[in-house]
Amino acid sequence: MFEELNRGISIPSPKAYREMTPIKRREMREGLLYISPWLVGFFLFTFLPIIASLIFSFTNISIMDGILNAPEFVGLRNYIQLFNDPQIWTGGGSGTSGSLWITIKFGLIALPVGILLPLGIAVLMNNPNLKGSMFFRSAFYMPYIIPFVAAIFLWGGMLNPETGWINRSLMAMGVPRSMVPNWANDVVWVYPTYVIMGIWGIGNAMLIFIAGLQGVPTSLYDAAKVDGANSWQTFRNVTFPMISPVIFYNLVLGVVGLFQFFLVPLVVNNGTGRPGGATMFYNLYLYKTFFTFQNMSYGAAMAWLLFVMILVVTVFLFGTAKYWVYYAGEGRS
Amino acid sequence: MRKSIFVLLAILLAASMVLVACGGGAEPAATAVPAAEEAVQEEAAAVEPTAEAVVEEAEAAVEEVAEEVAAEEPTAEAVVEEAMGDKTQIRWFVGLGTGTNPEQVAIQEEVVADFNASQDQIELVLEIVPYDSARDTLATQIASGSGPDIIGPVGWGGSNAFYGQWLDIAPQIESSGFDLSVFDPALVEFYQTEEGQVGLPFAVFPGAMYFIPEMFDEAGLAYPPQNYGDQYELNGEMVDWNWETVTEVAKLLTVDVNGLNATEDGFDRTQIVQVGYSPQWQHPNSTATFYGGAAKIFEGDAPGSYESAIPDSWKEAWAWWYDGMYGEQPFIASGPLSGAPEFGNGNVFNAGKAAMGLTQTWYTCCLGELRDAGVEFQMGIQPAMADGTVQGRIDADTFRVWKGTANPEAAFAVLSYLITDGGDKLLPIYGAMPAIAEKTDAFFEVKSADYPFVTPESWDVFVQGLAYPDTPSAEQYLPNWTESFARIQTFGDLLNNTEDVDFDAEFDKLQEDLTAIYNKQ
Known part of the structure; x- marks a missing residue:
């Protein structure tokens, strides 16, 4: 059952997409449309901050320096300091x-x-x-x-x-x-x-x-x-x-x-x-x-x-x- | 069917977007027309013609007036520009310290109005930010390059959190010819840091030894002296009023439930009902400064080179404090004891449970319960250190200029006003003692009304205390100040709450931790 469910929610490869019937394709597009609000929210408010925090951890962001100034890349310095x-x-x-x-x-x-x-x-x-x-x-x-x-x-x-x-x-x-x-x-x-x-x-x-x-x-x-x-x-x-x-x-x-x-x-x-x-x-x-x-x-x-x-x-x-x-x-x- | 629903939804979505897009522009007209309608309706009601005629006339008039309003109504920016004329706008940020209570805000607004009415070059704008969010707000403003021009009142702590952001106002002092002679020179020097002259004295809180005469009478002890240089009579001999003397006196004033003092056999340290001394709400740095002298406690000038350099005299001070709580003959309330309700939940002196408490002028804020209980207190001088010199402490609030200000001269003009003429209204609502000596009478008149039993000699101890600032301040800048200062507080908190601490090991760990914190980048 789980296997079936997983297959149901997976995104097909381009080849598989081409092989889909028109009805299947439309169902897939509509499915993506329906979950798009959540996807957009997840991307903007969860995924991007996660990636941003990872990038920040390799920089020396200081709020006092001004957000308009690009932070300096400091490599692993924060992690070395951490340990x-x-x-x-x-x-x-x-x-x-x-x-x-x-x-x-x-x-x-x-x-x-x-x-x-x-x-x-x-x-x-x-x-x-x-x-x-x-x-x-x-x-x-x-x-x-x-x-x-x-x-x-x-x-x-x-x-x-x-x-x-x-x-x-x-x-x-x-x-x-x-x-x-x-x-x-x-x-x-x-x-x-x-x-x-x-x-x-x-x-x-x-x-x-x-x-x-x-x-x-x-x-x-x-x-x-x-x-x-x-x-x-x-x-x-x-x-x-x-x-x-x-x-x-x-x-x-x-x-x-x-x-x-x-x-x-x-x-x-x-x-x-x-x-x-x-x-x-x-x-x-x-x-x-x-x-x-x-x-x-x-x-x-x-x-x-x-x-x-x-x-x-x-x-x-x-x-x-x-x-x-x-x-x-x-x-x- | 499904397709038609999608088409319908798409049309609705597009229509709503168009409506939203148009909505913003329509709003001003919508507000202008009702105002015009009201005016016309009032006019129509006065002449009482037929209803139809009124409606027609009114509609015509509304259209006419609306057109006039639309044509004449200036934009918001134009209104501000017109109001300001050629004036330089200076923003005054309040929130890092006191100044956010409603009654304080009202007076500050009054001061702003007074200033704005006094001249035509500068427009002073007040920004009140709640204390809890003030640091974040200021940091964000600075980060976005739109920091305020003047910030304050702010103490050392609030200032240190923004170290490097303050303008050296020495050039403005010189160019404006500001008369510094109104201040004690030691207080002007007090604001000279590695950033330069970062402020001028405004509100000061010198220290004094608060004491309860009744407890001294009960113990048959003389009161602490009230003039610097005077000695203290102990056991029939005149001795210096130093920390050794304070310790001895405090032990005699520490009493258990059986009425025995800390020096007597059978004294029950678990049943203390009164202590001889309380470092009333003092940060460990403050306790150390009083006892061991003002000192810079780090070395180095850049991350990577910083090192904690707490002097031995501070270590001795903390060891003395710890011994006072957990030693053989305790005379200071430990954390658990001072936190008990009977001991005032930390406000030990106010609870009438401490015979002496060394603290600053601001503590007069919090002695109402003692007064209401009918207990009188007075003030004595701050004790001398082992070398015979007196190390006082002065907490101080002032206004600072942000170094990013576009108008440093105008900002300094405002600062000058706030610490002089404006101070007459501001200082009383801040509950602060003026740094300008000739203005202190009014302050003590207010305080005397609160505490009529306090003698002029006691109030004068505070004035004398202005000559004993701690330079560098106990709240001096430390690299990564907030974290460093908190780490020292944690050390103090450990001592305060824990018996049998390995003092040397914890002190070494403190030094090690501070070095690590200083060098964090």
Whole structure:
């Protein structure tokens, strides 16, 4: 089917075009006419900017020099500078780590939570013994429909070190004031803080997992039961393989989202990198390079590095998929 | 059928394009005719003839008037030209600093009107741009070669973001015979940078040590001196009012929940209720300048040759600051503590939680809560450094001329007006202290009305402070200024918020990072 569909939307070669019947030709022309608004929009507002940013990354555009002055071609200078930029690459330290290291460090905490927590909740929601599952599904999904920025402000209030009810609850339980977390103002606690804030966004992933779980044929569970499999064995050998495409989908989206992580540090810590540079994520640094430091060419080079990194990681993930992702009907590829 | 639909669509599309193309030209006539109609209808109503006659007359009159209007109506460009005559237009860009509040805009418009009425050579035009978009807007204007002539009020920070774009106004000062003697010479020198004389003093914010006398009374300590050169009485001895003294006094004024000060056994650093000192909203560069002296902090003259050159005295200053927060005997509120609501969410002195705070005149903006709580404050002199000299700090806003201006003489004429006569109206709404010493009385009268308990001796500390500018400024130009300045702020933020920082390692990393940022191209 896919092959047919692909053939249907491909542009024919000149020879094939000549061999078309008049009706086919007219249909093709009309088809192109109908999608031309999108094609024009894509060309003007997506494709051209992409190409422009690639060209910019090899120049030294400075907005101060005037847009009428042709930028100078500087070869790979921006990329060489990129690979020597301590703000990107420096690892470790007591606070002022490089942006890439910060992004990876955060990802190591956020990605497992972002995948496993909605998966766990989805498994619970899918349990036939759960009463009121519709209510719980709605309850878990509801935070997702709250505008993200509003949710962040709400969390900011809850996690306020002094007035937030979370710390007040901790202190009421006997945790000394000096021991309660300083949450978003602490170079260590700021990452768990962001992860906690992100929990409100798991509703969507949870629904996708539930859909995946409901697509697992009950006959497989019956067979597992007949074979004497316990709950873990059933999950490990039936559920997981069957929903592995869904996990893979969420994982790829999660990784892409991680590299593009931006809004939370921008809102919670005003995009300053506070505390102590611990929240200067790569994408935030990219944004600041463009729009605060107004270093357009270098920013373009950073954007292309981001694209390459996401591409490499995504290709890697797709490479590993054949070892753990199971597509029903195709067997293990 | 399908073909006919396409033909119909094509005709409709062509017709709509023709209509759109014609629409632009038809608009002016459409606006002129209703105005004429109104006039004719009013006339018709007055004589009350028959309806048909009125309509006919009206239509005829409308046509006649419309023709006259069309013939006589000048173009927009002609209107502007006529209004300006031979005047040189000077654009004044406001938005990089203060000046965008509605009440400020109204006064600025008044100043523009005053200026325009005062002479017939220059037409001053005001451009107000919201602060958040001002940098982008100005950058875009400059990039397109249509930058404004005058920009301001703007401080060092806003100016540094456009380093290299400012006109050296020394030739205009000389050719116009502008009298510089109205300023303290140190303030004129303050605006001499590698770009030349890039400004003249206008609004100044000298520093002073704000203090709460009640806290000193409770601790049995003398108040900070109020005249430069005076000493301080500590433990029965007269000592210099320097940072060592400030540190000692601040520790005695830092109190925990049990009433113990920072020097006493059993002092609970986790339960501090009052600190002795607050570097109230000071950038790390500012703290370092106060403590270690004004200094240029980079070397080199071109990308590739730049190197961070933060002096040891600044490193000592930051180590002192860090020790003040996280050392054995803390006397400065750390980031988490100062960020607490009880400590004013960062406005520690205003919350009545700091006995002393070294900051500038502008801080008088933000002491309403302290006043309303019935707490009085006064001002003392800025402390001396280890070598005995006083390193003050002056924040300053002024107007700058864009180097791309086509009319530098006219732009300077406007600048001269704004910092002198225009300043009489502008400075009060900017809340700024005049750089011209003889004009400061009016400023302090307003401030005295806000804070009646502040003594004339305290206000005079600010006037004395004009003699202690930081040259180069703590907000001096650095290559890739915005990023460099932010990197230093990040370092300060790390110190502010993190206990057990490897100070030397972080300082070395700061130097390394700054060198890399300076050399970015």
